[in-house]
Amino acid sequence: MGAGELGIFGKMKLQPLLSVQGLTKRYGARIGCADVSFDLWPGEVLGIVGESGSGKSTLLSCLAGHQRPDLGRILYDGDDVLALSEAAWRRLLRGDWAYVHQNPRDGLRMGVSAGGNVGERLMGTGARHYGAIRATATDWLGRVEIAADRIDDRPSAFSGGMQQRLQIARNLVTGPRLVFMDEPTGGLDVSVQARLLDLLRGLVRDLGLSVVIVTHDLAVVRLLADRLMVMKSGRVVETGLTDQVLDDPQHGYTQLLVSSVLQV
Ligand SMILES: Nc1ncnc2c1ncn2[C@@H]1O[C@H](COP(=O)(O)OP(=O)(O)OP(=O)(O)O)[C@@H](O)[C@H]1O
Numbered sequence: 047m048g049a050g051e052l053g054i055f056g057k058m059k060l061q062p063l064l065s066v067q068g069l070t071k072r073y074g075a076r077i078g079c080a081d082v083s084f085d086l087w088p089g090e091v092l093g094i095v096g097e098s099g100s101g102k103s104t105l106l107s108c109l110a111g112h113q114r115p116d117l118g119r120i121l122y123d124g125d126d127v128l129a130l131s132e133a134a135w136r137r138l139l140r141g142d143w144a145y146v147h148q149n150p151r152d153g154l155r156m157g158v159s160a161g162g163n164v165g166e167r168l169m170g171t172g173a174r175h176y177g178a179i180r181a182t183a184t185d186w187l188g189r190v191e192i193a194a195d196r197i198d199d200r201p202s203a204f205s206g207g208m209q210q211r212l213q214i215a216r217n218l219v220t221g222p223r224l225v226f227m228d229e230p231t232g233g234l235d236v237s238v239q240a241r242l243l244d245l246l247r248g249l250v251r252d253l254g255l256s257v258v259i260v261t262h263d264l265a266v267v268r269l270l271a272d273r274l275m276v277m278k279s280g281r282v283v284e285t286g287l288t289d290q291v292l293d294d295p296q297h298g299y300t301q302l303l304v305s306s307v308l309q310v
Pocket residue numbers: 073076077078079096097098099100101102103104105262280
């Protein structure tokens with residue numbers, strides 16, 4: 047293939063969107079996560095599962111820039127994100143990356159209206175026209191099944207499920223390419239969880255999102271994740287296609303996890 051032909055393809059799908067190599071984070075003598083490596087391809091959903099204390103949150107917080115790993119590399123679109131300038135980091139976090147917290151209060155501004163929560167993130171990427179921002183916010187509230195007449199209400203007046211859907215709208219309004227999710231359905235009633243999962247699945251599919259999702263709930267990854275990574279004591283013990291791992295687990299720990307013998 048000549049150089050001209052390569053140019054046609056550019057960066058498109060020739061490299062992973064996210065490439066993680068040897069990521070390690072210790073808390074003193076204790077291991078948070080150790081030597082974690084994986085690639086995430088555009089449009090792929092990777093589920094990270096494991097019992098409490100297995101290192102899922104540590105890994106996610108290092109990936110999303112909430113903590114700095116002790117060792118390892120994180121490449122996003124080929125760029126070393128640990129070497130980015132502050133300004134470049136902020137740009138990434140404002141638009142291209144999104145983070146859905148387990149507790150919507152951690153991802154929303156509770157004193158700002160629902161429309162303001164969505165509009166604020168849009169403004170962070172340069173949107174300035176009030177009418178256009180409000181129209182986009184209204185559209186996004188609709189996409190997460192929040193009635194347009196709630197646009198001026200504060201999230202504190204919303205149910206837990208609505209707050210979580212609003213947090214999702216706030217995150218996705220900028221059209222991020224990479225979304226981190228930390229137990230997005232945790233702490234919700236079972237029926238609310240089912241509706242949220244359905245919504246998330248539709249959005250992920252329609253928008254072609256690349257997602258890293260951490261959960262202890264295997265039903266969540268069964269529905270959402272293309273591929274699974276199983277963690278134990280900070281290390282990856284098994285990876286594979288979701289159905290393969292759940293239906294035919296190879297590692298003893300995964301077998302326990304799947305048979306629900308482990309308290310996760
Ligand atoms: N801030 C911290 N200081 C010290 N040790 C920590 C800290 N955060 C996590 N750890 C330790 O790191 C290891 C991994 O914990 P982590 O919270 O990442 O696991 P997890 O799989 O996300 O668990 P959970 O599902 O309960 O959140 C555990 O041994 C934990 O005690």
